[in-house]
Amino acid sequence: MEKQQxxxxxxxxxxxxxxxEELEITREMTADDIEDWDSLEQINLLVAMEKHFNIKFKLxxxxxLANVGEMMDLIERLVG
Amino acid sequence: MATYLITGASSxxxxxxxxxxxxxxxxxxxxxxxxxxxxxxxxxxTNGAVHxxxxxxxxxxxxxxxxxxxxxxxxxPTHFVHLPALRMVNTKFKNFDEERFLLDMNxxxxxxxHICKAIxxxxxxxxxxxxxxxxxSYIIGLPPKNATAYIVAKNAxxxxxxxxxxxxxxxxxxxxxxxxxxxxxxxxxxxxDLIVEASAAANPMKRNAQVTDVVPAxxxxxxxxxxxxxxxxxPITGGAAY
Numbered sequence: 001m002e003k004q005q006x007x008x009x010x011x012x013x014x015x016x017x018x019x020x021e022e023l024e025i026t027r028e029m030t031a032d033d034i035e036d037w038d039s040l041e042q043i044n045l046l047v048a049m050e051k052h053f054n055i056k057f058k059l060x061x062x063x064x065l066a067n068v069g070e071m072m073d074l075i076e077r078l079v080g
Numbered sequence: 081m082a083t084y085l086i087t088g089a090s091s092x093x094x095x096x097x098x099x100x101x102x103x104x105x106x107x108x109x110x111x112x113x114x115x116x117x118x119x120x121x122x123x124x125x126t127n128g129a130v131h132x133x134x135x136x137x138x139x140x141x142x143x144x145x146x147x148x149x150x151x152x153x154x155x156x157p158t159h160f161v162h163l164p165a166l167r168m169v170n171t172k173f174k175n176f177d178e179e180r181f182l183l184d185m186n187x188x189x190x191x192x193x194h195i196c197k198a199i200x201x202x203x204x205x206x207x208x209x210x211x212x213x214x215x216x217s218y219i220i221g222l223p224p225k226n227a228t229a230y231i232v233a234k235n236a237x238x239x240x241x242x243x244x245x246x247x248x249x250x251x252x253x254x255x256x257x258x259x260x261x262x263x264x265x266x267x268x269x270x271x272x273d274l275i276v277e278a279s280a281a282a283n284p285m286k287r288n289a290q291v292t293d294v295v296p297a298x299x300x301x302x303x304x305x306x307x308x309x310x311x312x313x314x315p316i317t318g319g320a321a322y
Contacts, residue, residue, distance in 0.1 A: 024084075039282075043274060043275055056273070059274065
């Protein structure tokens with residue numbers, strides 16, 4: 001799957017989870033940049049991505065994700 | 081000889097509790113909904129002491145018929161254990177599904193209310209009784225986000241338990257609740273592994289609750305010797321909430 005396509009689909013998931021149709025994500029974005037992004041929403045995001053991309057995260061893999069970019073890189077590796 | 085009425089008895093907790101508390105001579109009225117094969121097996125194991133009932137608690141008519149049957153066919157229960165709930169749905173409040181919420185209120189709260197109304201006056205005459213409700217650790221302290229329906233129903237159940245505890249204390253009836261941390265049972269079958277794993281990682285004991293953590297505590301609250309404990313909500317949480 002193309003990087004750009006993953007980016008767009010991840011952006012859609014962010015928009016749904018945070019209920020903000022205008023949300024523009026960046027690779028550098030972190031939980032500090034979105035007010036509602038707490039540990040529960042982090043899990044909701046990851047579960048939504050698992051479902052959307054038909055992948056399975058391991059807790060230890062997602063634990064140290066530093067930003068949206070790392071999240072997308074992980075998805076890219078898992079989607080293959 | 082005890083007569084147990086257990087609703088939600090086909091759950092992992094329900095069947096484990098039956099195995100834990102059953103003594104020869106006891107009668108166990110065991111309600112499940114659509115999944116009572118395990119209860120039928122228990123009925124065989126106990127030579128018919130377990131009486132399985134398949135009752136859809138979302139239907140008030142089915143619930144009324146069940147309550148009428150209990151009153152007609154059995155001695156007044158000495159123990160009532162109430163376990164049923166619809167699966168928790170993680171959803172934002174703006175998407176709150178009132179129709180499903182009302183079904184959950186039927187399953188969790190109205191069923192308990194109907195049954196208590198039918199049996200507690202008779203329990204009070206007998207001057208003894210044990211009532212126990214299944215809650216959740218989510219009702220201790222700050223509730224999680226996106227779980228409004230579940231939290232409201234469980235708090236209603238707590239309100240019912242504590243009101244009954246006060247009203248029936250003088251009659252020798254105790255009414256208590258257990259509030260376990262996320263419990264690894266078939267109730268979680270729709271919950272993504274990541275959520276279950278994250279819950280375990282967030283617990284001070286680094287794991288979720290197991291049926292074997294919860295059932296012995298329930299058996300204690302149902303026992304003769306727990307007679308001075310009423311109105312309690314017992315956290316079974318590995319230290320995550322209390």
